[in-house]
Amino acid sequence: MSAIARVPSPVRLTHTSFFQTRRPAFWLFVVLFVVTGTVTWSEQRLFQQLSITGWALSWGLVLLYALPVCALIYVLDLYEREPPSVLAAALLWGAVIATTLAGYANEGWGLVVSRVGGPAFAARWTAALTAPVVEEALKGLGVVVIYLVVREEIDDAMDGFVYGALVGLGFAVVEDVFYFMAVFGGRPARVFQGFFLRVVAGGLYSHVLYTGLVGMGIGYAVERRTAAPIRRKALVLGALAATAMAAHFVWNSPFLDLFPSEPWRGLDWLQVILATSVKGLPFLGFVVLALWLARRRERRWLTGVLAAETDDGGVSTEELEVLAHPRRRRAVRREMRRRAGSRAASVLHRFQREQVNLAMIRTRVATEEDPALIQQRALCASLRMALEAMPGAASAGTGRPAG
Amino acid sequence: MTTTMWPRPDEKPEVQRAERGWLPVVWVLASLLVIVVGGYVTAGALSEPAGPPMRVARVVQIQPLSGWSFAERGTVCPGGPQFARLTRGGGSIDVAAYPGAGGTAEELAITYRRELEQCELTRLSVSSSLEPVRTASGLQGVRFTYSGLVPKTGTSIDGEVTVIVSSAGNGAAFDGWAPAGLLSYASGDINTMIDEAVVA
Numbered sequence: 084m085s086a087i088a089r090v091p092s093p094v095r096l097t098h099t100s101f102f103q104t105r106r107p108a109f110w111l112f113v114v115l116f117v118v119t120g121t122v123t124w125s126e127q128r129l130f131q132q133l134s135i136t137g138w139a140l141s142w143g144l145v146l147l148y149a150l151p152v153c154a155l156i157y158v159l160d161l162y163e164r165e166p167p168s169v170l171a172a173a174l175l176w177g178a179v180i181a182t183t184l185a186g187y188a189n190e191g192w193g194l195v196v197s198r199v200g201g202p203a204f205a206a207r208w209t210a211a212l213t214a215p216v217v218e219e220a221l222k223g224l225g226v227v228v229i230y231l232v233v234r235e236e237i238d239d240a241m242d243g244f245v246y247g248a249l250v251g252l253g254f255a256v257v258e259d260v261f262y263f264m265a266v267f268g269g270r271p272a273r274v275f276q277g278f279f280l281r282v283v284a285g286g287l288y289s290h291v292l293y294t295g296l297v298g299m300g301i302g303y304a305v306e307r308r309t310a311a312p313i314r315r316k317a318l319v320l321g322a323l324a325a326t327a328m329a330a331h332f333v334w335n336s337p338f339l340d341l342f343p344s345e346p347w348r349g350l351d352w353l354q355v356i357l358a359t360s361v362k363g364l365p366f367l368g369f370v371v372l373a374l375w376l377a378r379r380r381e382r383r384w385l386t387g388v389l390a391a392e393t394d395d396g397g398v399s400t401e402e403l404e405v406l407a408h409p410r411r412r413r414a415v416r417r418e419m420r421r422r423a424g425s426r427a428a429s430v431l432h433r434f435q436r437e438q439v440n441l442a443m444i445r446t447r448v449a450t451e452e453d454p455a456l457i458q459q460r461a462l463c464a465s466l467r468m469a470l471e472a473m474p475g476a477a478s479a480g481t482g483r484p485a486g
Numbered sequence: 487m488t489t490t491m492w493p494r495p496d497e498k499p500e501v502q503r504a505e506r507g508w509l510p511v512v513w514v515l516a517s518l519l520v521i522v523v524g525g526y527v528t529a530g531a532l533s534e535p536a537g538p539p540m541r542v543a544r545v546v547q548i549q550p551l552s553g554w555s556f557a558e559r560g561t562v563c564p565g566g567p568q569f570a571r572l573t574r575g576g577g578s579i580d581v582a583a584y585p586g587a588g589g590t591a592e593e594l595a596i597t598y599r600r601e602l603e604q605c606e607l608t609r610l611s612v613s614s615s616l617e618p619v620r621t622a623s624g625l626q627g628v629r630f631t632y633s634g635l636v637p638k639t640g641t642s643i644d645g646e647v648t649v650i651v652s653s654a655g656n657g658a659a660f661d662g663w664a665p666a667g668l669l670s671y672a673s674g675d676i677n678t679m680i681d682e683a684v685v686a
Binding site for chain 2: 106107111115184189190191192193195196197199200204206228
């Protein structure tokens with residue numbers, strides 16, 4: 084215990100709060116949030132007056148979906164968990180600012196569609212032609228604003244995905260409540276029907292993935308770890324945003340429309356799941372592939388940066404082998420807990436986190452002799468010593484067999 | 487292979503660069519404005535008057551927008567008031583004229599509703615109240631919505647009727663309608679035309 088108490092203080096890596104009052108983008112967020120928040124508040128009050136039961140049920144059901152999805156998004160970034168206040172800002176942008184502005188913007192561009200194509204065409208195509216561009220742009224701008232407020236927090240494509248997905252989740256939650264109350268009518272039976280359609284059958288394919296992909300493009304475009312040419316970054320951002328919009332377009336369009344006509348009975352409910360899968364599964368597969376590639380890229384970055392640290396005491400070759408694979412990291416922590424107790428496992432957890440931070444710091448400083456880098460190396464070395472001093476803990480943290 | 491890009495030694499510290507942030511914020515704000523307001527501006531620019539104005543019984547004049555064309559003339563009921571119809575891609579507006587109608591817009595709205603029920607539609611369902619309206623050209627009147635069935639075709643339609651009585655005592659009923667579910671996609675044009683209409 085005394086060994087832990089003597090470890091050097093960790094280097095302060097980043098701004099950990101969204102409240103960056105010296106940055107203009109923060110005030111843009113605040114003004115937009117206050118203005119659109121009043122509209123959102125009025126809308127929710129109206130829904131309450133329509134049916135308090137339906138409104139409460141709607142929120143209860145969407146939270147059942149939103150909380151686990153939120154947790155899943157949070158743990159997706161394996162190497163650096165994002166600050167809670169910034170994550171909350173992303174959620175609020177999607178839930179309050181983007182939904183309100185999208186309401187006005189969709190109506191305006193809907194007028195253009197009906198002006199150009201006439202009412203019959205507009206009835207079939209407005210949702211497909213307006214919402215993908217308008218909503219993805221508004222949600223994507225949320226990730227841009229977050230980047231402008233806390234630039235240090237968006238390091239790569241995976242960070243962009245996390246923030247984008249949370250913006251999308253916030254948007255989906257408020258939009259779902261709007262649909263349950265305004266389109267499905269707010270009666271409990273209809274709210275459950277809306278929940279089945281939009282969350283059970285379609286929740287996997289919605290705004291979370293669209294904006295996650297746009298965010299991934301933004302994260303790639305602004306990352307500082309690689310020296311990719313600007314043209315390539317713009318191309319990747321454009322391609323990912325276009326893919327998200329295309330998926331949103333297919334979802335909203337009459338293409339591949341296999342939905343049964345209402346009222347749904349018996350096998351119709353299965354047909355709804357089939358209909359949403361046909362429209363959404365290919366895109367889900369694409370996003371899973373993109374996430375896998377982003378994780379692989381992140382791992383290559385981590386091992387590349389820390390390989391240069393193996394001679395300086397911050398990380399050993401064996402530790403790096405474990406560190407690069409989150410599953411192995413968890414396995415050695417479990418092994419440590421079994422052999423040396425939960426206290427040792429907790430120290431090992433912190434040791435691994437500080438080694439990842441070492442990589443972050445190494446990327447951000449100008450020289451290998453930067454005081455912050457030296458301090459972080461010392462912290463890692465002292466944590467290793469603390470671990471080795473614990474009975475039964477030696478070697479369990481590296482994945483090496485016990486000697 | 488390392489993919490690390492080390493900053494140039496002479497590069498200014500990150501925090502100092504981050505504090506300068508007005509230009510990107512202006513870009514974000516401009517983008518938001520284009521997205522939110524751009525549709526209304528574009529739709530307004532596309533709503534051009536097209537063709538000569540349509541007159542009904544020398545009492546009402548309405549200017550068709552591009553894409554809208556004259557469809558037919560007739561009477562709402564046999565021997566009843568004259569009307570003319572403009573139509574476009576599923577949406578239509580019937581303009582009925584009531585020369586020297588006198589009375590109030592509310593009374594004329596009740597008259598028009600009765601004529602719809604007697605001569606045009608079955609299963610008529612009408613909104614429970616009359617909403618006061620004022621057009622962009624300054625005319626005042628009332629508005630109600632309805633849904634019903636066209637007996638000849640069996641089509642369900644939704645409609646919105648705007649009734650105006652001018653200071654000279656002439657009345658006009660502007661009945662914008664479309665097959666069920668389509669009216670909201672036609673109402674932008676319909677309201678623009680009503681806003682510019684003249685009732686003598």
